[in-house]
Amino acid sequence: MTGVLDIVALRSLVAIADHGGFHRAATVLQLSQSAVSQHVRRLEKVVGFPLVRRDGRVSRFTSEGTLLLEDARRVLAAHDHALDRIGAGRPRPALVLGSTEHAADELLPRVTRALGEVTAGSMVRYRFDRSSMLNEAVDRGDLDLAMYIGERQGSDSHLVGALPLRWLAAPGWTPAAPGDTIPLVVIDQPCTIRRRALQSLADSGYRSTVVGEAAYLAGVLNAARAGLGVALIAGDGTPDGLVPRTDLPAVQPENLYLRGRAGLDARLVEAAKDALAESLVEART
Numbered sequence: 001m002t003g004v005l006d007i008v009a010l011r012s013l014v015a016i017a018d019h020g021g022f023h024r025a026a027t028v029l030q031l032s033q034s035a036v037s038q039h040v041r042r043l044e045k046v047v048g049f050p051l052v053r054r055d056g057r058v059s060r061f062t063s064e065g066t067l068l069l070e071d072a073r074r075v076l077a078a079h080d081h082a083l084d085r086i087g088a089g090r091p092r093p094a095l096v097l098g099s100t101e102h103a104a105d106e107l108l109p110r111v112t113r114a115l116g117e118v119t120a121g122s123m124v125r126y127r128f129d130r131s132s133m134l135n136e137a138v139d140r141g142d143l144d145l146a147m148y149i150g151e152r153q154g155s156d157s158h159l160v161g162a163l164p165l166r167w168l169a170a171p172g173w174t175p176a177a178p179g180d181t182i183p184l185v186v187i188d189q190p191c192t193i194r195r196r197a198l199q200s201l202a203d204s205g206y207r208s209t210v211v212g213e214a215a216y217l218a219g220v221l222n223a224a225r226a227g228l229g230v231a232l233i234a235g236d237g238t239p240d241g242l243v244p245r246t247d248l249p250a251v252q253p254e255n256l257y258l259r260g261r262a263g264l265d266a267r268l269v270e271a272a273k274d275a276l277a278e279s280l281v282e283a284r285t
Contacts, residue, residue, distance in 0.1 A: 003046035007079055009039035010072040016040070016052060017069055018137075020129060020216055021059045043068070058188070058215045095119060095268065098127040098134040098146040101217035102193070102254075103163050103235030107147065107279045114275035115145075118267050132190065138261050145264070145272055149234065149254045150192035156260065160273050161280035162253035163234040165196060167245040170227040182248070183229030185212040185220050196251055197232035204249035256280070 015025035016036065026033040044051050051065035061069060095115055099108060112124050127137065131148035138146050149163065182201055186194040194213075201208040212223040217233075224231040225241040234254050238244060258276060260269040 005046055005072075005075070006039070006042055007075070009042045010075055012036045012039035013043060013051065013065075013069060014072050014076060016059055017061065018127065018129075018142075024216075095124045096127060096142070096144050097124055097272075098129060098137060098143040098148075100131055100134070100148055100234075101128050102149060102233070103237070103256075104128060104147075106235055106237055107276060110279045111147070111272050111275040114271040115268060118265070118271045130187075131192070135259065138259055141261050144261055145268065146259050147272075147276065148257055148259070152255075152257055154259060156262075157257045158259070158269070158273055160256055160258050160276040162255050163280075164236060164253050165193065165232055165234055165251040167230050167248045167251075168224060168233050168238065168242040169230040169245050170225050170241065171243050173224075173227050173230065173245075180207075182206050182208040183211040184208050185214075185223040185229045185231045186210055187217065187220055188213040188215060192254065193232055193234060196254065200232075200249050200251045206249070 012025060012029060012031070012035075015029050016022060019025050019028050022033050022036050022040075026036045029036065040052055047064065047068060049064035050062050051068060052059050052061055054060075097108075097111070097115070108126070115124055127134070127143060129137070131150045131153075134143060134146040134148050135153040137143040152159070184197055184201075186197060188194075194210075198208060198210075212220075212228045214220050214223065220231050221233075221239050221242065223229070230245055230248065231242075232251060233239075256276065258269065258273055260272075
């Protein structure tokens with residue numbers, strides 16, 4: 001055997017994939033970003049291939065990295081199972097709740113309280129990701145519940161309401177003159193709200209162009225705060241450093257769905273559904 005794969009480094013590799021990059025992985029693992037980078041380099045030294053490449057702010061797995069990621073999940077699952085069997089594993093959260101970033105701060109507190117009542121106050125762990133990634137995690141059994149937007153996925157998804165879509169920009173942002181092109185900052189493809197933004201402007205006779213894109217919502221908000229352009233955001237809240245723009249075409253709300261993994265206690269799904277519905281109503285009163 002020419003090398004040994006470090007279990008800690010493998011956990012960092014999986015976290016990069018699950019949470020969308022080095023920075024988010026470091027936050028979840030409670031490590032520095034440089035430590036996560038060192039873990040990846042350690043694995044690359046063992047296997048002899050690049051595993052993750054930086055493409056701007058986006059981290060993309062190489063073909064070798066994708067192969068190792070599949071095995072890393074199996075290795076970690078076996079490792080954690082072995083510890084659990086002898087009672088040496090860390091306490092595992094009772095429930096894993098996934099959510100898109102849109103309006104999460106408005107919806108999660110009530111949902112968490114509702115789930116805690118059903119599970120007698122057991123811990124809830126969170127995962128924030130895109131709708132497609134959340135649904136894949138539900139299919140794998142990695143998530144217990146997922147709150148997502150976009151097209152409905154599977155017959156086990158429940159429509160719980162809709163999130164308003166609003167145009168936001170920096171306070172000093174100057175809108176384009178009539179006939180000029182509207183600069184947009186968006187999440188990179190595929191993204192439901194990106195598509196809605198472009199389509200709504202086109203339907204209203206506006207020309208638009210994407211001047212900035214990011215892998216996650218935080219990057220879009222930062223670009224809008226910097227005055228690069230206007231962003232279409234889901235939810236009733238207004239993030240710091242941004243103001244609503246009512247001089248652009250109104251966009252119809254985006255449906256919000258809830259989906260539970262196969263075999264999940266139906267009481268949890270019902271509690272989450274009720275809490276989401278109440279949160280959406282409360283936000284409009």
